[in-house]
Amino acid sequence: MSILIKNCLVGNSRKDIYVEGKTISEISSQISVEADQKIDGKRLAALPSFANAHTHSAMTLFRGYADDMQLMPWLEQKIWPNEARLTEEMVYQGSRLACLEMIKSGTTFFNDMYWHFKGTFKAVKEMGIRSSVNGVFIDLFDPKKAEEQKKESKALFDEFHNSHERIQFSLGPHAIYTVSEESLLWIKEFSEKNDLQVHIHVSETEQEVKDCVKKNGLRPVEYLDKIGFLSERVVAAHCVWLNEKEAKIMAKHDAVIAHNPIANMKLAVGGVFPYSLYKKHGVRMALGTDGTASNNNLSMFDTMKTAALLQKFHQNDPTVLPASECFDLATRSGYACFGLDAGITEGKVADFMLVNTSDPVLSPSHNMVSDMVYAAHAGCVDTVICNGSVLMKNRQVSNEAEIVEEASAAAHELLSS
Numbered sequence: 001m002s003i004l005i006k007n008c009l010v011g012n013s014r015k016d017i018y019v020e021g022k023t024i025s026e027i028s029s030q031i032s033v034e035a036d037q038k039i040d041g042k043r044l045a046a047l048p049s050f051a052n053a054h055t056h057s058a059m060t061l062f063r064g065y066a067d068d069m070q071l072m073p074w075l076e077q078k079i080w081p082n083e084a085r086l087t088e089e090m091v092y093q094g095s096r097l098a099c100l101e102m103i104k105s106g107t108t109f110f111n112d113m114y115w116h117f118k119g120t121f122k123a124v125k126e127m128g129i130r131s132s133v134n135g136v137f138i139d140l141f142d143p144k145k146a147e148e149q150k151k152e153s154k155a156l157f158d159e160f161h162n163s164h165e166r167i168q169f170s171l172g173p174h175a176i177y178t179v180s181e182e183s184l185l186w187i188k189e190f191s192e193k194n195d196l197q198v199h200i201h202v203s204e205t206e207q208e209v210k211d212c213v214k215k216n217g218l219r220p221v222e223y224l225d226k227i228g229f230l231s232e233r234v235v236a237a238h239c240v241w242l243n244e245k246e247a248k249i250m251a252k253h254d255a256v257i258a259h260n261p262i263a264n265m266k267l268a269v270g271g272v273f274p275y276s277l278y279k280k281h282g283v284r285m286a287l288g289t290d291g292t293a294s295n296n297n298l299s300m301f302d303t304m305k306t307a308a309l310l311q312k313f314h315q316n317d318p319t320v321l322p323a324s325e326c327f328d329l330a331t332r333s334g335y336a337c338f339g340l341d342a343g344i345t346e347g348k349v350a351d352f353m354l355v356n357t358s359d360p361v362l363s364p365s366h367n368m369v370s371d372m373v374y375a376a377h378a379g380c381v382d383t384v385i386c387n388g389s390v391l392m393k394n395r396q397v398s399n400e401a402e403i404v405e406e407a408s409a410a411a412h413e414l415l416s417s
Contacts, residue, residue, distance in 0.1 A: 003036065004035035005018075005019075005044070006031075008039075009046065010027060016031035017041075018035065019388050022387050023349055026346060027344070043358045044383065046344050047331075048331035048343055049106050049108040049342070049351050049353045049386070050107040051108075051286065052102065052288050052300060053256070055112055055289050056113055056114045057123075057298075059094065059292050060101070061086075061414055062079065063296050071204075071268075071269065082414060085414060086116060088118055088119040090119070090410045090414055092116075094119075095122075097403055097407035098292070100397055100400060103128075103391050105298065106378070106381040108352075108385075109334070109340065109351070111199055111235060113134040114291075117156050120133050121160060125164055128389055130166045130167070131167055132167075132170045133160075133167055135152070135153045136172045137153060139178075143182075146186075154190075157196075166386075170196055170199055171198045173199075175202070176212060181227055184227060191231075192233075198234050200235070200237070201236075202237065202238060202242075203220045203221065204269055205269045221246035230253040230255050231253055232253065232255065235338075237288065239278075240264055240274075242274065247281045250283045256286060256337045257283055258288040260288045265310070273310070276320060285329055286334040287334060299378045300330050301380075302377075304326050304327065304330050304372070305373055308326045308373055308374070323367070323369050323373040327373055351387065354383035356381075359379070362375065382395060
């Protein structure tokens with residue numbers, strides 16, 4: 001498969017882009033080759049596509065359900081009881097809808113933690129984008145449940161690890177308040193042995209920190225450090241309530257922090273992500289949307305703008321988290337955190353988006369990156385290419401109507417039972 005994009009904006013000049021197989025083969029003026037697909041880029045600009053570092057994709061089924069609640073009552077009364085009724089088919093439908101939404105908003109990779117692994121895997125494989133799909137682990141401190149979860153994790157690893165080029169198998173221990181120390185140690189050892197990433201929620205709320213101090217005499221990151229859990233394989237979602245000592249610990253282990261500003265604000269977690277502290281100590285960071293039950297969309301455009309504005313407002317400094325840094329967190333840095341090599345450069349994997357420069361919000365285009373963070377929206381994305389395949393062109397994705405209709409039916413079946 002080959003793609004030739006003619007006369008599109010790359011940086012500050014008009015270029016042709018030739019994609020051969022799964023990589024960007026050439027970027028130059030006046031490429032004259034035959035290609036399987038040809039795209040007129042005269043009103044388009046090529047930009048890196050987004051990496052969503054933390055989400056729960058099939059929670060599209062809960063979009064608009066149980067909004068405006070406190071975090072723990074929301075989880076305990078509305079989300080967890082209904083999640084217990086989820087089926088693999090429902091998760092497939094919800095994840096397929098999430099993939100559609102992400103493609104239509106320029107995202108080609110997402111890091112996913114959710115139940116019914118096989119349903120999500122099937123959706124990602126079918127929709128053509130990339131994902132790190134977690135084998136979720138929650139034992140609720142029950143030794144019997146822990147053994148069941150270990151057995152399931154091993155079985156999923158045996159069946160799915162390295163089974164598809166676009167999909168990473170990873171481990172997803174939910175949090176320190178839902179996973180025992182013994183299980184966290186097992187996950188650490190299993191991930192080390194098999195070189196797997198580990199995705200966990202950390203210090204989302206102040207209460208989580210207080211509970212950890214009361215139980216262990218240590219703050220969450222201190223506790224994870226003490227038991228030897230942290231490493232460069234760990235992706236820690238939220239991390240709103242870390243202090244400077246904990247930031248240094250995360251940097252020492254080269255762990256990744258996934259910032260989810262919209263979900264944190266909507267659920268009122270009581271603090272603001274300490275971006276400048278993490279930057280000061282060289283902590284690796286990326287951006288995520290969280291799930292649509294706590295966001296309520298999967299648009300990285302909304303996430304970037306919110307992340308940047310929140311930091312400026314909170315620190316009373318308009319220079320904090322400038323557009324260039326924010327866009328990098330959502331693209332290049334995000335991909336790098338998951339071992340992916342993407343960008344609008346010859347030899348890189350062909351994962352990128354073409355945005356419509358004739359959209360009114362992108363005019364007069366003094367600074368394209370600034371426009372992407374502060375002005376653009378999902379509707380600006382015209383074409384999305386992932387792994388050398390066109391997933392969306394002229395804002396059209398295959399089977400859109402069917403995907404939306406079937407996911408809606410699954411959601412109503414779940415929440416009306």
